[in-house]
Amino acid sequence: MRTRTPTVAVLLAALALGTGCAAHKDSAAVRGPRTVKPVRGCGPASWTDPADLAPDRAPARCAKGAPAPRPLARRRTLTIATGTLSAEYVAPLRLALAKGEFAKEGLDVRLKVLPTPEALPLLAKGELDALWAAPEAAVVNGINGGFDIRWVAGNFSPAPKSRSGLWARLKSGESASSVSLAGSRMGTMIGKGSVIMYPMARTFAGHGAGLDSVAFQQLGSADVLTALTGGGVDSAWLLDPVWRRVDGDKRYAFLGGQPQGEPLGGALYGPNLLQRDPDAGVAFLRAYLRTVNTYFAGDYKAGQAFVAGLARLLDVDAKILTSVPSLRMDWEIRKGTADRLQKAYREAGVTRGAPLPEKRLVDRSFYAEAVGHRIPK
Known part of the structure; x- marks a missing residue:
């Protein structure tokens, strides 16, 4: 009996769910226009041109403590899937929980450990709200099959001295x-x-x-x-x-x-946050961005006390944590990254069909709204 690969299993699950009409449209257009207001502490440095691919590009940043919380009128519970709780790229989520940053937004965030192939169908059906992972081949195949999923925020790029x-x-x-x-x-x-x-x-x-x-x-x-x-x-x-x-x-x-200055993973949203409750989607990223700006803006491993606390939070040895450079935490998604990923997947033989346009894979409007940036139409 032939064993299904995770990619095939995800595609079949997508087809079983049907090719939902919203999945083939610009998710921002389906939501309709939203009011984007300037955000105190998030000036011009809080947004960089997505087309800037310079490896030494400074990542977008707001002031410490910004963007400030804007509690939702009604408290929401969000379930976020992630492949691990101990990897360094998950540190901003873990610290945001520990510091109560999500709670300040009126969110009760729960992290659930699940590999991407298992999480994708649940995300598409609304049984999960978001996935902290990467736009892997399984994601591309799932969207091709009808999943209403978008990559909405980045996570990190390597430090110049990294040799991973x-x-x-x-x-x-x-x-x-x-x-x-x-x-x-x-x-x-x-x-x-x-x-x-x-x-x-x-x-x-x-x-x-x-x-x-x-x-x-x-x-x-x-x-x-x-x-x-x-x-x-x-x-x-x-x-x-x-x-x-x-x-x-x-x-x-x-x-x-990994190319410097080019995140390859981060937050993936399903229909719950893309369409049904975008306010919660913005609030989740607002807390994430505030945590990055406050605690991970630069070389966060320079402080011994912070490293010790981070090591305890991630359940790793502090010496191992400091043996490699700090990640460059970066919530933005570069222009063309989705195209380059798809090209590699096709060459590797793990996706089929014509490449998806960027708007079918990427939605920058959530983190743009969180920092008060209006994306030109």
Whole structure:
């Protein structure tokens, strides 16, 4: 009996739900016009041009404590799915809960651990309100099948000093610039449907390889580094803080990672917040943005007391947390990211059909309203 892959299962679930009419329209247009007012503490720096792809672009920021809470007239309970509660990119959500930032907005937020393929049908049916993850191939397939889901906010991009990404074992006489990956074996704990396929494809291209010319070997988190150092694979995608184990070792070279200044994940909304209760959707992001501006605006690992509290909150070792640079927390979504992701998915063979236009995948209007920015029509 053939086993369904998560991507196929999500697509079939989408078709079973039907191809809802709103799913094929601009979600902001379906909601209708909303009044966007200036927000104190959120000036010109609170919005950057989505077309600015400079790696050293300063992420959007408001003043500390801004945007201020605007409690909803009626208290709402929101259930947010996430694949993990201990990853650093989830830290703003965990801290917003701990500091009562969601409560200040009139929201009772509950985090539920669920992998993306399982969460997507629930999000589309309204049994979940949002997903803290990434627009993976399963999301694209789901939207193609009728899911009313949009990527509404970013999460982070790597720090300039981060070396989380693709590492290769050097042969005699090779250097980082001369490594050829064509015909090589690569170890990864991430499947081909992950957003990491985009930076991976870009790095492959810079080293004479395409996604179809590299043999992928999916491994457990504890086995990826062992396979690289033991010769089982020629290259490996090493996450924080695993790459520290080979950093500085001349037998290995860092070839590239997630693009700086370009978030690849964050908040995904379903019909509950997109259409039925956009006020709660804006309030949720307002609390998230305020937490970033207050606690994660810069190098948040510079303060020992803050790091200690964050480590306790995430249930990780503070030494491990500080062994890698602070993430650049960034709530904005860059222009063209959705297109680049879809291109990588098609090359990897995990999506089918014509690429979706950006408006079918992305909606920037929620975080724009939270900082008082009017998006031109």
